[in-house]
Amino acid sequence: MTNQDITSAVERLYDTYPFPPEPLLDSPPPGYNWRWNWLAAYNFCTGQKPQKQDIRILDAGCGTGVGTEYLVHLNPQAQVVGIDLSAGALAVAKERCQRSGASKVEFHHLSLYEAGQLPGEFDSINCVGVLHHLPDPKRGIESLAAKLAPGGLMHIFVYAELGRWEIQLMQKAIALLQGSQRGDYRDGVSVGRQIFASLPENNRLVKREKERWSMENHRDECFADMYVHPQEIDYNIDTLFELIDASGLDFVGFSNPKTWQLDRLLGNNPDLMKRTEGLSDRERYQLIELLDPENITHYEFFLARPPLPSSDWSSKEALLAAIPERNPCMDGWPSRCLFNYDYQIVNLSESEFDFLQACDGNSDKRRTIGDILASVKLEEEGVRSLLEQQLILLTPNIK
Incomplete structure (x- = not known):
């Protein structure tokens, strides 16, 4: 398929199954994701509180507005902008924010490639679960990076190939059985559910689904997003940093740092830990994902456009x-x-x-x-x- 064909196919999926499918509420959403709170995220990246809170935030690929709604409520002084490829998902996002009182937000029917059409720059850009569904993720991250203000932060979430191995196999199996009906997403969900119901209980794909994904995948929207998506690019450490390098931004760090601590895997062996001392950061990350593929299902990380302060509280x-x-x-x-x-x-x-x-x-x-x-x-x-x-x-x- 051409890039335009892929883009149209992705748009049809999310018009058919708007995602994420979280219910609409008549009050602010419960809890928080600290990565969406400007104060907490900035502190994580710099070691200090930001100087301003009246910032502009872009939710790039906002879907049905679950993250957008949090961004508005967790950052009351900010102006939030959400963009998405799917008109159906955007309609849900608008209703979601209207019902919960998230008023300081505007939505635009744009792809990530078209982010340049938005006026001005953004202090914070949130892009969760989107880049890996683009036909050209590097072009997508370059488009977003061009909108990030100096001293701004971008939070990104993309899939990791090793931890999604069973998912990749099921995606291919569904596509084979769909044949010419591939692209009929409702049929794809039906075929996928029939496969899982037919396979032996000790089948590796079935066991992984039950252990890790079944709680969310009882909803067809989630099942479709995982198993019948028309476009997915999964990453390893090498290809991930190729994507990061394409952005021209600085890598600040993973926003789940405990996952990337090598001592949780090899800490009981001083000799092995000593052998890791000469490894670069990227080599250490690579070693972790090779040793613990089940738990590396995705990468979530912050990028920044300099200058970004770094506080030293050692004295x-x-x-x-x-x-x-x-x-x-x-x-x-x-x-x-x-x-x-x-x-x-x-x-x-x-x-x-x-x-x-x-x-x-x-x-x-x-x-x-x-x-x-x-x-x-x-x-x-x-x-x-x-x-x-x-x-x-x-x-x-x-x-």
Whole structure:
């Protein structure tokens, strides 16, 4: 198929099965994804709170607006723009945001290639689950990169080939059985479900589906997006960084960093860990995906257009002079037992809890860490622990 044929086929899929299929709500969506919160994302990438919050955000390939809605509610001072190839998905996105009160948003029926038609630049670009469905992902990421403002961040999510091996096999099997009916997405879903129902229970494809994907794939929209999509390019570390290099932007890091810590796989063998010391970052990433393919089903990462600040809080003087605030992505606050920005349980000591309470609303008070420690019994290392866990955001105290 030509690129235009592929684009039209993708558009038909999402007009048939608008995606994601999350229900519409008459109130703001629950919880948060910290990657969509400008304060938390910027802090993750730079180690400090951003200087401004009245930013422009582009949700590139917004689909039915699930992420767009969060972007609006999690960033109340921002102006959000959503673009998508599917008119049917955009109609759902508009209704979703209207019903939940996400008013500071506008939508445009555009492909990623056409992002240049949007006026101005964006401080933040969100592109989740889209680039790998383009016939020319490099052209897509170049188009988005051209709209990113200096000092801006782009968050991207694309598929990884090793962790989706069984999915690739099922996609090919469905296509073979559909024959000339390929492109009839409802038929494809029917064929795929029949295959899964017919295969032995110990079949590898069946086991992987039940273990990893079946909870979401009971919805036809999700099943179609996974198994009958007309266009998918899956990546490995080498091809991923070819895509990143094509953007001309700086790679900041993976937004699920714990997945990319080699010691979780080889940490019990000092000799092997020593052998990894001479590896480059990309070689270490490659080793991780080779050793743990089941868990590397996708890549999620931040890119940036320089200049992007990088804070150094290693000195006691710099730390005590910084102005702290509580990370807005917490669930269960105020409590000593809560979920952090990544929805992991955190149990705070009494002094840590007191310190975080003092950080609430501190953007107006502008009390330094030194000021707070004068009345809260917490050691410097305790503050550094809160910082490492991203429970606090710091602003340099520039006088």
